[in-house]
Each structure stands twice: as structure tokens, then as C-alpha cells.
Amino acid sequence: MRGAGSRLVSTVVSGTPRYRFAPSPTGFFHVGGARTALYNWILALANDGVFVLRIEDTDESRNEPQWTQGILDALAWIGIDSSDPHFEGPYFQSANAATHVEAAHKLLADGHAYYCDLTSEQIQERAKASGKPGYDGYSRDRGLTAQPGYSLRFRVPTGTTVVIDEVRGQVEFDNSTIEDFVLLRGNGTPVFNLANVVDDVSMKITNVVRAEEHLPNTPKQQMLWQALGHPVPSWAHVPVLVNEQRKKLSKRRDKVALEQYRDEGVVAPAMVNYLMTLGWAPTGDTEIVEFASIVADFKLSSVNHSSAFFDVKKLSAFNGEYLRKMTVEQFVAACEPWLAPDKAPWPADRFDQSVFLRIAPHVQTRVAVLSEVPAMIDFLFMADVVIDSAAFDKAFAADWARPLTRLIRDQFATVDWNPEALKNVVEVVGAASDVKLGKLQAPVRVAMTGRSVGPPLFESLEVLGRDETLRRIDAALTRAG
RNA sequence: GCUCCCAUCGUCUAGCGGCCUAGGACACAGCCCUCUCAAGGCUGCGGCACGGGUUCGAAUCCCGUUGGGAGUGCCA
Numbered sequence: 001m002r003g004a005g006s007r008l009v010s011t012v013v014s015g016t017p018r019y020r021f022a023p024s025p026t027g028f029f030h031v032g033g034a035r036t037a038l039y040n041w042i043l044a045l046a047n048d049g050v051f052v053l054r055i056e057d058t059d060e061s062r063n064e065p066q067w068t069q070g071i072l073d074a075l076a077w078i079g080i081d082s083s084d085p086h087f088e089g090p091y092f093q094s095a096n097a098a099t100h101v102e103a104a105h106k107l108l109a110d111g112h113a114y115y116c117d118l119t120s121e122q123i124q125e126r127a128k129a130s131g132k133p134g135y136d137g138y139s140r141d142r143g144l145t146a147q148p149g150y151s152l153r154f155r156v157p158t159g160t161t162v163v164i165d166e167v168r169g170q171v172e173f174d175n176s177t178i179e180d181f182v183l184l185r186g187n188g189t190p191v192f193n194l195a196n197v198v199d200d201v202s203m204k205i206t207n208v209v210r211a212e213e214h215l216p217n218t219p220k221q222q223m224l225w226q227a228l229g230h231p232v233p234s235w236a237h238v239p240v241l242v243n244e245q246r247k248k249l250s251k252r253r254d255k256v257a258l259e260q261y262r263d264e265g266v267v268a269p270a271m272v273n274y275l276m277t278l279g280w281a282p283t284g285d286t287e288i289v290e291f292a293s294i295v296a297d298f299k300l301s302s303v304n305h306s307s308a309f310f311d312v313k314k315l316s317a318f319n320g321e322y323l324r325k326m327t328v329e330q331f332v333a334a335c336e337p338w339l340a341p342d343k344a345p346w347p348a349d350r351f352d353q354s355v356f357l358r359i360a361p362h363v364q365t366r367v368a369v370l371s372e373v374p375a376m377i378d379f380l381f382m383a384d385v386v387i388d389s390a391a392f393d394k395a396f397a398a399d400w401a402r403p404l405t406r407l408i409r410d411q412f413a414t415v416d417w418n419p420e421a422l423k424n425v426v427e428v429v430g431a432a433s434d435v436k437l438g439k440l441q442a443p444v445r446v447a448m449t450g451r452s453v454g455p456p457l458f459e460s461l462e463v464l465g466r467d468e469t470l471r472r473i474d475a476a477l478t479r480a481g
Numbered sequence: 482g483c484u485c486c487c488a489u490c491g492u493c494u495a496g497c498g499g500c501c502u503a504g505g506a507c508a509c510a511g512c513c514c515u516c517u518c519a520a521g522g523c524u525g526c527g528g529c530a531c532g533g534g535u536u537c538g539a540a541u542c543c544c545g546u547u548g549g550g551a552g553u554g555c556c557a
Contacts, residue, residue, distance in 0.1 A: 024557050056557065120555065133483070133553075151555055168486075177484050185555040192557050216485060216552040239487080239550095246549065274493095277506085281494050285505045304494080306487050307550065314493065314507045324520070365520040423516065441516045453518040 017049035018206045022093075022196065024056040025067035028257040029074035031310060032211060032241045032249055035275045039238060040209050041080045042276075042298050051080065052203055053089035058097075058195055068092075074258050078272050079291065091203065093195055100190035103198045103228060104152055104183045112227040113183055115144040116153050134179040152184035154224070161219040166209075166236040166300040173219040181220055193217060197224040200233065209236040209300065212307075213248065236300045239279050242307045249310060265338060265370025266315065270322040274315045278308040288321055320368040331364045332357060338370050345374060346381035355380055358463050362455040376454060380464060385450035385472065387479070395442040395452060396480045400435055405443045405480075409473040417466050419458035447476030 019040040023033050044051040053075070055068055068090065072082055081087060107113040116139035118126070127133050135153070144150060156178050163171045183194045190198075200208065215237045225232045243254045250256070261271060273288060280303050282289045289297075323331060339356065341348040356377065363376050379385050396402065411425045423437075430440040445457050448469065454460065461469050 022557095026557090058557080123555095153555095171485070173485075179553090182555050187555080189555085191555065196557085211551095212486070213551055214557095217557095219485095237486085242550080244492090248551070277493060279493090281505090283495095285495080287494080287506055304487095308494090309492060311492055311507070317507055320520090362519090366518065426516075437516050439516095445517060451517095455518085457516055 015206075017044070017047045018052060018204055019044045019049055019209060020052040020054055020200065020203065020205045022054045022056050022199075022210075023071055024058075025071060026251075027067050027070070028251075028259055029071060030249070030251070030256050031258050031261070031275065032256070034074065034078055034258050034271070035241065035278060036209065036211055036238065037075060037080055038078060038272060038275055039298075039300075039303075040207075041086075042295050043207065043209065043300070044086050046295050046298065049086070049207075050088050051086050052091070052205065053082070053087070054091045054093060054199060054203065056093045056192075056196070058093050058190070058192070070259070077258070077262060077268050078275075079268065091199075093199055096195070096199055096202070097190065099202060100195045100198050101184065101188065103201075104190065104194060107154065107183065107224075107227055108152060110227065111155070113152050113154050114139060114142075114180075115146060115150045116142075117144060117147070117150050119186075135181075137180050140180065149186045151182050151186050153180040154183050154220070154227075156180050156220075156223065161222055163215075163218045163222060163235055165215075165218075166234060167238060167303045168215075168305060171215065171218075175219075175223075178219060193220050193224065197221050197228070201225065201228060201230050205233055207234045207236070209238065212237045212240050236303075238300075238303055239305060239307045241278060241310045244309065246307065246309070248307075254310075255312070261315070263371075265367075265372070266319050267322050267334060267370070270319040271315070273322075274318045278310065279304045288318065316368040323367065323370075324365060326364070328357075328361050328364065332360050335360070335370055335373050338373050343374065344381075345378050347383070350381045350383065352381070355463050359455055359460065362459060366455065379449040379451075379454070380460070384475075385448070387446070387450045387476075388452070391450070391452040392446050392476075392479070395446040396476075398439075400433055401443045402477065402480050404429055404433060404435060404440060405447070405473065406477060408440075408444060409470060409477070412461075412466065412469060412473070417462060419456075419462050422458040422461050443476070443480075444473065447473045 021033075021037045021040045023029075023037075041051050043049065053071075055071065057068075072090065076082065082090075104113065108115075116135075118135075118138060123135050123138075126136055126138065130136060139153070140155065146152075156175050159175050161173045161175055161178075163173070165171055181193060182191050184190055218235055218237070222232050222235075241249045243249055247253075255261075258271070262268070269291065272291060273294075276282075276294055276298070277287050280298065281287065282294060282297050323334075326334065335356075337343070339351065344351065359377055359380065363373060366376060367373055396405075407429050408426055411429070412422070415421050415425050426440050426444065427437050430437055441457050442452060444461075445454065446452060448457070448460065448464065464472075
């Protein structure tokens with residue numbers, strides 16, 4: 001429910017608020033992670049706080065050093081700049097392993113934890129036998145001491161744990177539904193919940209803003225904070241991003257890599273703006289807003305409670321708007337990576353920046369993502385156009401197509417070479433045979449570009465030049481027979 | 482199964498008891514503009530999951546039902 005009554009004012013924290021973003025390095029940057037990072041970043045900026053980046057690399061099997069750079073790059077792309085004074089880190093969880101173990105031992109010494117010799121299989125068997133799932137606290141009072149292979153478990157106290165969440169209000173958990181969870185594995189390594197909390201404590205984190213999937217972990221973590229003798233941070237659990245089936249976005253099924261959208265030519269401000277409209281909306285009737293106004297406007301208490309569908313179509317629409325908002329110079333600069341020799345279909349030496357500059361304003365209104373640009377202008381730089389035969393056949397199907405195109409070609413040979421004059425030729429030829437401009441331009445367009453759609457024809461011809469235009473029309477007439 | 486979360490057009494959202502005949506955006510359809518395709522302008526389509534309360538008045542508060550989701554690891 002979004003009622004005001006269920007909202008709680010955030011706990012007043014004296015001093016600098018410290019937010020954190022704690023991804024595990026998994027090889028690519030999840031759009032959901034990007035959104036969570038953005039929330040933390042925006043809050044840090046708005047409250048003159050700190051954004052701490054901590055790489056949770058405890059699971060050695062997934063830890064690859066280059067992934068860390070990937071995270072840094074992805075964050076930088078969406079404007080979370082590691083050189084900004086609000087940014088702190090990156091820290092590596094693996095570097096704090098000793099601290100985690102130390103904390104576990106303190107918990108043990110204070111009676112908040114105990115050792116257990118049961119294996120996972122044994123626990124499962126006991127659970128099956130008793131009909132109650134999970135660990136039953138078998139070793140609670142057995143007074144076991146540390147042994148290789150023994151895990152250390154947290155002694156969950158009786159009572160209820162109330163989590164005060166800035167987006168959800170109060171969430172109550174009956175402690176009897178929470179099992180005595182593992183702190184240290186049999187091999188002595190710390191588990192996520194412990195490491196996560198100990199790091200937050202030692203990094204003096206005051207605000208934990210993360211995805212909703214962590215809400216079930218929160219009572220456990222809160223008990224840990226308290227057992228360790230620290231006041232709990234302010235919690236906020238934001239709704240997850242889902243796919244069309246309303247399932248949490250997953251690497252397997254869904255297109256979730258931020259890098260992938262970047263490589264397709266989604267522009268960072270569009271991505272940031274779009275991500276921020278998922279679960280939240282800027283004040284007023286416009287969704288396309290400056291980042292600065294998002295920073296000024298954003299409040300956790302107005303974040304929605306329900307999951308949001310990550311809609312690529314709407315992202316594209318946002319991106320198109322951002323592209324059109326650019327000046328032509330900005331647009332041209334943004335296109336550059338997609339025109340590079342490794343991406344473009346034309347021979348590098350045939351590309352002409354000044355030619356692109358002249359046609360750029362016309363392609364700017366016609367693309368939603370930058371990766372569409374090469375296909376729209378390739379005819380200008382290819383030695384020979386690639387003809388779409390379906391489009392070609394259709395354009396030359398009518399009886400008038402060949403004779404009138406030939407007529408146009410002959411007049412193109414001598415006419416003044418500017419769009420108006422060129423257009424006039426086609427219009428006059430058409431008028432004489434009662435063929436509308438809209439139809440007559442089709443064969444010429446296919447001859448020139450190989451396609452039936454594209455940038456405005458006469459501007460394109462002007463840029464291409466008379467010789468090349470005549471050559472292509474001749475080629476097309478030959479092909480048409 | 483158990484614990485927790487959630488529910489406004491197809492989608493993202495506005496809404497905080499009367500400004501609601503429920504507003505905006507994407508998508509979709511139509512019209513205008515137009516050398517194709519876009520862009521732009523205009524119009525349309527379309528929603529408070531259901532049932533009970535509370536109240537003079539409910540999309541908004543309460544309860545229930547139904548439906549969705551997350552978690553339930555010696556993963557993070």
C-alpha cells in the first residue's frame with residue numbers, strides 16, 4: 001500500500017550519511033544493479049553523503065579480477081564517477097576476511113553463537129524426519145568447541161524482530177521462523193550475512209538501500225548488528241525489476257547486461273533517466289528530466305512497493321528523445337564509435353566525415369539507438385550499394401518505372417545540383433505522366449540506397465554527387481532490364 | 482509447505498479521504514504534415530483485481546478473498 005500512514009520518517013543519523021553499493025563480481029553489470037547503484041548515488045549526492053563501493057568477492061569461484069574493472073566502467077558510464085569526492089572505494093570484501101572471523105569469535109564469546117557438527121545431509125535428514133524444514137537448533141546447548149568441519153551458527157533469540165524500512169514501513173518477523181543460520185562454514189570461511197554486516201559495521205554504513213530480494217535477510221542481519229553491539233542502519237528495500245512474465249530479471253532468460261545496451265547505442269543519460277522512472281516518478285507530468293532535478297526530487301519514501309517491468313521499448317523511446325535533444329555536433333560525436341572501421345560496413349578510406357555531417361541532422365530524427373546509424377548511411381560510403389531485391393522489384397514493378405527513371409536520369413545529368421532542383425526534376429517528370437512524387441521517388445531511392453526507406457532522397461543525392469548518382473541509376477536500369 | 486512482500490490503463494507511473502467524469506508517458510489505432518521512413522501536432526483506445534466494512538463521501542483507511550512475486554544454501 002502506498003498510504004502515508006504506513007510510512008516512517010527515516011531515523012535521524014548525525015554526521016555524514018554513508019550509503020553503499022555492494023555488488024559481487026559476476027562478469028557483467030546487471031541493469032537492476034545499476035538502478036540500485038543509482039539510488040544510492042543520488043541519495044549520497046542529495047544528502048551530502050558518501051557512496052561506498054564494496055566488491056563482495058568472497059565466493060572465490062566467481063571472482064575474476066577483470067570483473068572489478070567492468071563494474072567501475074559501468075558505474076562511470078552511468079555517471080557514478082570514482083574520482084568524485086562523494087565516491088569511496090572500491091573496497092574488497094575478501095581483504096576483510098580476518099575481521100569477519102574475528103567478529104564471529106566475538107559472537108561466540110558473547111554467547112550469540114555456537115558450533116555445530118552436523119553436515120548439510122544430516123540436517124536435511126533431521127528436517128525430513130521431523131517434518132519441519134530447516135535447521136532445528138540441534139547443537140544449541142551441546143557446548144561444542146571449534147573443530148575442523150564444524151560450522152559456527154548464530155543463536156537466534158526469541159521474540160520478534162521489527163525491521164523499519166524507509167520504503168515499506170515496519171516489517172515484523174517472528175524469530176521462531178528464523179533458523180540458527182550459519183556464520184562460519186566448516187572450513188572456517190564467513191558466510192554472506194556475516195561478512196556483509198561486519199563490513200557495513202566497519203565501514204560505518206548508516207543507510208542500506210538495496211533490492212527487495214534482501215528483505216528476508218534483513219532480520220538476520222539486524223540481529224547481527226545488535227549482537228555486535230551497534231545501532232542498526234536505516235534500511236530501504238526497493239522493488240525488483242522483472243521481465244514480461246513478472247519474474248525477477250535473470251541473466252539466463254533476460255537481456256540484463258548494462259554493457260549490452262550501451263553497445264547497442266543507448267546513451268547513458270537516457271538509461272539513467274529510464275531506470276529512475278521504474279518504481280519512482282519525477283514530480284509533474286514529464287518523465288524526461290535532468291539528472292540534477294532527479295537528485296533534488298528523489299525520495300525513498302515515494303518509491304513504489306511493487307515490482308516494475310523493464311520495458312526495452314520504452315527505453316528506446318527515451319533514448320530517441322535524448323538523441324533528438326542533442327545538438328547535431330553532439331549527435332555526430334555520439335555516433336563516432338559506431339562509424340569506426342571495426343563496426344562500419346564500408347571501407348575505412350571511403351568514409352568522409354564532412355559527408356556524414358551534412359546528412360546527420362536527417363538521421364538524428366530517424367534512429368532510436370545509435371547502432372542503427374551505419375545501416376542508414378552506408379549507401380553514402382559503399383562502393384556499390386547492396387540492393388534489397390524485394391524493395392527493388394517492387395519499386396520497378398510499374399510500367400512507368402523504367403522509362404521515367406531514365407528520363408529523370410537524363411535530366412539529372414545537366415540540372416543544377418541542389419535538393420530543390422533535383423526534386424523539381426522528379427516532380428515535373430511525374431506530372432507529365434501523372435505519377436505522384438511519392439511514388440516516383442521510389443525507383444530512384446532504391447537505385448541510390450538499395451532500400452525503400454531512408455533519409456530524405458534529394459538531400460542524399462546532393463551529398464552523393466552527380467557522377468555517383470548517374471552511375472547508380474544506370475546500374476539500376478541495367479538491372480531492371 | 483513455511484516466512485515475507487505486492488496489487489491504478491497491455492506497460493511505467495500520478496494519486497496521501499472531497500480537486501477523479503482517475504492525469505501523464507510508452508505501446509497501439511486514426512487524422513494532419515510530408516519525396517520514403519521518421520520526427521512533430523491532434524484525436525482515439527484503455528485502468529482503480531474482487532467482496533465486505535469505516536465515512537456525509539473511498540482508487541485513497543480497515544478486514545477478508547483471489548492473484549502475483551521474493552526468500553526459504555555451509556550462494557551472494
